[in-house]
Amino acid sequence: MKTIYTDLLCVGAGLAGERVAVEAAQAGHSVICLSIVPARRSHSSAAQGGMQAALGNSIMGEGDNPDIHFEDTVKGSDWGADQEVARMFTEAAPIEMRRLAHWGVPWNRIVPGEQTYYKGGKPFTAVEKEENEGLIHSRAFGGTAKWRTCYAADGTGHSVLYTLDNKIAELGVEVHDKVEAISLIHDGKHCYGAIVRCLKTGELSKYIAKATLIATGGFGRIYRNSTNAVINDGGGTIIALDTGVVPLANMEAIQFHPTGIVPTDILVTEGCRGDGGTLLDKDKHRFMPDYEPDKAELASRDVVSRRMTEHMAKGKGVESPYGTHLWLDIRHLGEKHIKTKLREVEEICNYFLGVDPITELIPVRPTQHYCMGGIRTNKDGATYGLKGLFSAGEAACWDMHGFNRLGGNSLSETVVAGGIVGDKIVEFLDKFTGEVSTKAADKAYKKATEKVEKLLAEAGQSGGESVYAIREEMFDILEQAAFIYRNGKDLEQAVEKLQALLKKSEGIKLLSNGKGASPEMALAIKMQGMIKLAQCVCYGALKRTESRGSHTREDFPERNDQVWLNRTLATWKEGEYLPTLSYEEASPYYEMPPGERGYGDGKIIQADLDKLPKKPTKSKKSKAGE
Amino acid sequence: MARMLTFNIFRFNPQDEGSKPKMQTFKIEETDSMTLFIALHKIREEQDPSLMFDFCCRAGICGACGMIINGRPELACHTKTKDLPKVTTLMPLPVFKLVGDLSVDTGTWFRQMYQNSESWIHTNKEFDPNAPEERMSNETANAIYDLDRCIECGCCVASCGTARMRPEFMAPAGLMRVARFMVDPRDQRDSEDFYEIIGSDEGVFGCMGLLACEDTCPKDLPLQDQLGYLRKKMGITAIKHLIPGRKG
Numbered sequence: 001m002k003t004i005y006t007d008l009l010c011v012g013a014g015l016a017g018e019r020v021a022v023e024a025a026q027a028g029h030s031v032i033c034l035s036i037v038p039a040r041r042s043h044s045s046a047a048q049g050g051m052q053a054a055l056g057n058s059i060m061g062e063g064d065n066p067d068i069h070f071e072d073t074v075k076g077s078d079w080g081a082d083q084e085v086a087r088m089f090t091e092a093a094p095i096e097m098r099r100l101a102h103w104g105v106p107w108n109r110i111v112p113g114e115q116t117y118y119k120g121g122k123p124f125t126a127v128e129k130e131e132n133e134g135l136i137h138s139r140a141f142g143g144t145a146k147w148r149t150c151y152a153a154d155g156t157g158h159s160v161l162y163t164l165d166n167k168i169a170e171l172g173v174e175v176h177d178k179v180e181a182i183s184l185i186h187d188g189k190h191c192y193g194a195i196v197r198c199l200k201t202g203e204l205s206k207y208i209a210k211a212t213l214i215a216t217g218g219f220g221r222i223y224r225n226s227t228n229a230v231i232n233d234g235g236g237t238i239i240a241l242d243t244g245v246v247p248l249a250n251m252e253a254i255q256f257h258p259t260g261i262v263p264t265d266i267l268v269t270e271g272c273r274g275d276g277g278t279l280l281d282k283d284k285h286r287f288m289p290d291y292e293p294d295k296a297e298l299a300s301r302d303v304v305s306r307r308m309t310e311h312m313a314k315g316k317g318v319e320s321p322y323g324t325h326l327w328l329d330i331r332h333l334g335e336k337h338i339k340t341k342l343r344e345v346e347e348i349c350n351y352f353l354g355v356d357p358i359t360e361l362i363p364v365r366p367t368q369h370y371c372m373g374g375i376r377t378n379k380d381g382a383t384y385g386l387k388g389l390f391s392a393g394e395a396a397c398w399d400m401h402g403f404n405r406l407g408g409n410s411l412s413e414t415v416v417a418g419g420i421v422g423d424k425i426v427e428f429l430d431k432f433t434g435e436v437s438t439k440a441a442d443k444a445y446k447k448a449t450e451k452v453e454k455l456l457a458e459a460g461q462s463g464g465e466s467v468y469a470i471r472e473e474m475f476d477i478l479e480q481a482a483f484i485y486r487n488g489k490d491l492e493q494a495v496e497k498l499q500a501l502l503k504k505s506e507g508i509k510l511l512s513n514g515k516g517a518s519p520e521m522a523l524a525i526k527m528q529g530m531i532k533l534a535q536c537v538c539y540g541a542l543k544r545t546e547s548r549g550s551h552t553r554e555d556f557p558e559r560n561d562q563v564w565l566n567r568t569l570a571t572w573k574e575g576e577y578l579p580t581l582s583y584e585e586a587s588p589y590y591e592m593p594p595g596e597r598g599y600g601d602g603k604i605i606q607a608d609l610d611k612l613p614k615k616p617t618k619s620k621k622s623k624a625g626e
Numbered sequence: 627m628a629r630m631l632t633f634n635i636f637r638f639n640p641q642d643e644g645s646k647p648k649m650q651t652f653k654i655e656e657t658d659s660m661t662l663f664i665a666l667h668k669i670r671e672e673q674d675p676s677l678m679f680d681f682c683c684r685a686g687i688c689g690a691c692g693m694i695i696n697g698r699p700e701l702a703c704h705t706k707t708k709d710l711p712k713v714t715t716l717m718p719l720p721v722f723k724l725v726g727d728l729s730v731d732t733g734t735w736f737r738q739m740y741q742n743s744e745s746w747i748h749t750n751k752e753f754d755p756n757a758p759e760e761r762m763s764n765e766t767a768n769a770i771y772d773l774d775r776c777i778e779c780g781c782c783v784a785s786c787g788t789a790r791m792r793p794e795f796m797a798p799a800g801l802m803r804v805a806r807f808m809v810d811p812r813d814q815r816d817s818e819d820f821y822e823i824i825g826s827d828e829g830v831f832g833c834m835g836l837l838a839c840e841d842t843c844p845k846d847l848p849l850q851d852q853l854g855y856l857r858k859k860m861g862i863t864a865i866k867h868l869i870p871g872r873k874g
Contacts, residue, residue: 037680038733040778041688048687098759104747104812106770109762134761153771158687162774166747169740177733178725200725201641229683263664264703266685321657351686351704353659363659468671512676516641517726520675 001445002205005436006032006174007429009193009209011181011236014042015157015411016393017215018164019418020425025171027426032207034196035177036231039165043217043229044414047157048344050139050149051412053093057110057135059126060117060147066090071592072144073400073409078549078559078602079594080250080372080402080567083587083615085379089400089416096416097136097150104163106152108137118275118341141407142270142301143599149408154344157411164415178517179205182525183448184212184239184389187440191389194239195441195448197525202516204448206441210432211388211425213381214240215418218371218394220254222534223483224475225323226368227260227267236395238529240375241536245385247569247582249376249397251533252540255404255550256484258304260367263322264352267369268345268362272330273297275341279308280327280361281316300599302404302550305366305484312365320363327361334358366484370394370410372401372550373540376569381421385571388428392421399567402586403549455524456514464509467524473501474534482538487554491542498535499577505531536570536579543581544568547602561594561607591615629656632713633669635677639726649715650674662695662702662716666728678727686844689779692719693728699781701844719784721793732780742796743803743823748815766811773806773852775845782839782849788832795832796824798839798849804829805852808859821863830856 008024010017013035021031035042056064069090074081101107112133116123119140141149152159168175181194185208193209216236220228240246259268273279278286279297288296291307299307308326311317317324330338330345335358338346342357349355349362375391376384377398383389392398393414400413458464481494505528514521546560547553565586570579590612596604631654638647652669663684670677682690684703691702694717696710707714722730739745782798783789789797796804804824807813824830833853840850 037682037688037690038736038778040736041682041690043683043688045777046683046685046687095755098757099753099755101759101762102751102753102812104810106767106774106810107762109764109767111764134763136759137764152774153768155687155771155775158777159771159774166740166745169737170744170746175733175737177737178731200731229688230681263659264661264684348685352661352706354706354708355659468675510675512674513642516639517678517729518676519670519678 003441004032004205004207006030006207006209008211008213008425009207010034010213010215011194012042012215012217012393012395013039013175013177014044014215014217014393015161015164015414016395016418017213018161018168019415020213020215020392020422021173022164022167022171023419023422024426024429025173029426029429031173033168033173033175034179034181034194034207035175036180036199036235038177039175040161042161043232044411045158045161046229047411048154049141049411050151050156050408051093051097051160051415052141052144052148052406052408053097053150053412054090054146054148055094055097055136055138055150056146057132058138058147059128060140061138064146064148066094068145069093069148073406074592075597076143076404076406076409077400077402078404078597079561079565080253080548080586082379082399083589083591085398086400087591088379088420089413092416092420093412096419100160100163100415101136103167105160107150108152109134110137143406160415180235180522181239183444184243185437185441185444186243186386186389187437188245189387190434190437191386192436192440195444197452197522199517199522202518202521204445204452206445208436208438208441210436211390211428213421213425214375214389214391214395215393216395218374219533220368220371222474222530222537223368223478225260225265225365227257227265228368233526234530234533235526237374237533238526240383240389240391241532241572242529243386244571244573246383246389247376247385247571248374248536249399249567249569250373250403250540251536251570252544252551252568253372253403253549254368254482254537255370255372256305256366257369258301258308258366259328259364261348261353262320262325262363262365265367266348266352268328268348268364270301271342272328272345273304275330275337276333277328277330280329281311282318283316284327287311287316302552306552308366309484318363323365325363325365328364329361330357331359331361370405372403372405373397376567380424381417382424390421390425392417403551451525452521455510455521459510459512459514461509465504465507466511467508467520467527470501470505470508470527471523471530474498474531477501478534478537482534482541485552485554486541488542491538494538495535495542495578498531498538502528502531502535502577532572532579539579540568540570540581558603558605560605562605565594565607585613589613589615629712631656631665631707631710633665634713634715635728636717637727638724639676639678640724641726656707660707662705662707663691665707666702678725678729680729687777689777692732692779692781692784693717694719694784699784699842701779701781704844719780721783721789722780730780732778735780735783736778736799739796739800739803743800745803745807747807747810747813748819749812750814760812762811766809770806770810773802773809773847776802776847777845779844781842781844785838785842787834787836787838792832794828796829798853801830801833801856802847802849802852805856817859817863821860824856825860825864830860833857
């Protein structure tokens with residue numbers, strides 16, 4: 001058994017984890033990053049689109065500023081966001097993009113003169129200004145008033161992650177990969193690191209730290225169909241929930257995407273529909289105009305996903321060995337258009353499906369995409385409940401996304417939040433005078449060892465539950481009740497079934513011997529945690545009797561600001577079968593009072609605006625000298 | 627009628643004293659649009675939960691799933707079974723340390739490579755948060771990006787004759803990394819500095835020019851061109867060292 005000491009332990013080495021690590025290392029603190037996979041394979045690398053930041057360099061982004069970015073973000077969140085945090089984010093984002101440029105990101109740059117761009121699939125020309133030549137460029141993304149998304153060709157996440165991991169190498173930060181944190185070391189008040197399982201040998205170690213950051217990304221893989229990498233199964237979220245004192249927030253806020261390919265749920269871009277692609281059912285009938293006569297396939301992401309689900313529920317889906325799906329048809333766009341403007345789609349279809357979209361239909365279905373919820377933190381990234389425990393990125397509910405995040409805002413959040421939270425962790429470490437509790441570490445290590453040893457001892461015994469079968473049951477329950485459309489009846493059943501499943505999962509026994517890197521062991525260790533996350537989603541969704549952002553209740557179609565302008569908090573006490581829910585105000589103040597989003601056609605039950613907390617006015621002193 | 631596919635898979639768990647290296651055969655029925663990602667998970671979940679392999683993004687972006695598929699290093703996630711014969715042999719990548727079965731430790735190898743190639747921007751400029759970004763032509767940005775697309779899957783390393791024989795060789799991935807920083811104007815290193823890193827048999831002069839790396843790179847990186855360019859550039863630097871009276 002190894003015991004390793006460090007000032008800061010970053011659990012997760014994607015963009016958020018590494019950005020925090022850079023901040024701490026530059027301030028002279030020792031840092032170790034843990035990663036399930038070699039750091040550069042983290043799911044951040046898969047984000048192709050870009051990062052929103054109001055630089056306003058490009059002609060289509062002209063006049064942009066953090067105020068407009070703030071408004072887009074709050075509207076996008078359906079007023080679920082913490083507005084103080086959204087403000088901090090939009091103000092800091094432009095500087096962060098420039099910092100990344102300094103560190104080596106090859107952002108695309110402005111080329112002056114007349115350029116051809118596309119909007120809604122149609123080309124148009126615009127003239128980029130001479131004086132902006134060579135500044136960071138931006139592209140369009142949904143739900144934004146300006147073209148604001150900074151990008152590096154079709155691999156923004158990849159390029160930024162490689163740049164940050166280079167920075168980590170330069171600074172000498174240790175990265176331990178193929179390891180997984182399986183529990184946190186804490187005494188109910190402070191967190192002092194984690195118990196870590198090596199995914200090469202199966203060995204457990206203690207990592208003792210003054211500060212611990214969880215930056216393990218989302219938990220999309222509790223769903224059967226998800227665009228997320230297979231590693232995004234909520235490991236970091238689970239160990240926070242397992243402490244019994246750290247609340248998760250807005251777990252019911254899950255974003256879905258209409259067009260994941262079947263079977264692997266890799267995304268094909270909305271550009272397909274933007275450019276004129278259509279959705280067909282099993283009879284090759286174009287069904288979207290039946291539901292949405294005006295916008296058809298071009299209705300918002302939420303709406304298209306919902307209608308697809310509805311249509312499949314009517315028995316109009318195509319049956320396949322991988323479940324029911326629909327067709328995306330882009331054949332009529334022609335070879336030239338597909339090979340130039342939709343090249344990425346053509347590649348994905350050919351590489352991963354063996355389907356040629358020029359002559360064949362693409363099998364698609366709505367699929368889980370992003371978790372707005374996660375480990376609740378304050379604006380400094382500090383979790384509630386345990387001192388010394390921080391979180392950032394998709395793992396965290398910081399909370400700038402509320403109930404719906406905008407494309408390009410989540411990738412941007414990883415580095416912007418990483419910088420801000422990293423700075424606060426440095427402050428925390430600088431002031432740290434206490435002792436780390438080795439007693440708590442011994443206790444956590446003993447508990448984790450017992451769990452693993454029990455699984456090893458019972459491996460191969462008959463009469464146990466298969467971890468893969470249990471996971472399938474969890475998938476079924478979530479798909480049934482906590483997908484795009486939700487209702488009280490289904491959710492009540494799901495909550496009951498998940499309680500029973502959690503009980504049943506206590507009888508999990510390994511089919512293999514579980515020795516060494518055993519993938520079955522890795523799943524068995526966290527399976528109960530995954531069921532708990534699923535329960536937080538379902539129970540939160542059941543109790544939230546309104547529709548807000550991505551949370552859509554058929555039985556409560558209105559956004560209810562009178563009752564639900566708040567954030568769900570879920571903690572899980574040891575031995576319980578349900579989380580304990582409580583609620584907090586969505587935002588400390590409402591710089592932008594709740595109103596219409598300007599898209600979607602949701603009805604609103606208005607709050608009494610006079611009673612909402614207002615933004616504190618700036619004192620005259622702070623304005624002096626301006 | 628769907629095909630019955632046969633997979634001969636290398637099996638060995640170094641952590642299990644009872645395990646001996648062997649080949650094991652699995653059979654599964656082919657389904658539409660099946661990839662090795664689908665097939666291997668099916669085998670693990672339905673036939674043998676101890677089977678070790680690596681996938682992450684399963685979309686050809688992260689580089690986790692490099693393995694030897696019927697004798698060639700490839701990404702398993704974008705290998706479609708319909709392009710495979712009825713019998714397929716799967717082996718772990720060589721050069722990298724074996725974790726178990728098809729899973730290897732690429733992380734340790736690449737992290738050492740970052741240190742050997744000093745894989746970061748070398749500059750004495752400080753970042754100024756109040757200043758606009760330094761300008762760069764879009765052409766330069768694209769040229770950097772083109773060499774920055776390596777996903778560290780290890781296919782080029784596994785297919786490199788020199789890397790197989792000499793563990794200290796930087797291998798194509800390491801040399802490409804240096805090339806990426808050579809085209810980046812933000813990096814202040816000059817030819818002499820790069821010569822220190824790759825101007826030896828562990829570096830660019832160790833390449834035998836077999837160029838299997840070019841053939842196996844799943845991202846179609848311009849390995850052949852870049853290796854040629856580096857050799858020429860470093861060759862010139864080496865000759866300069868021979869000119870009398872010149873420092874360095």
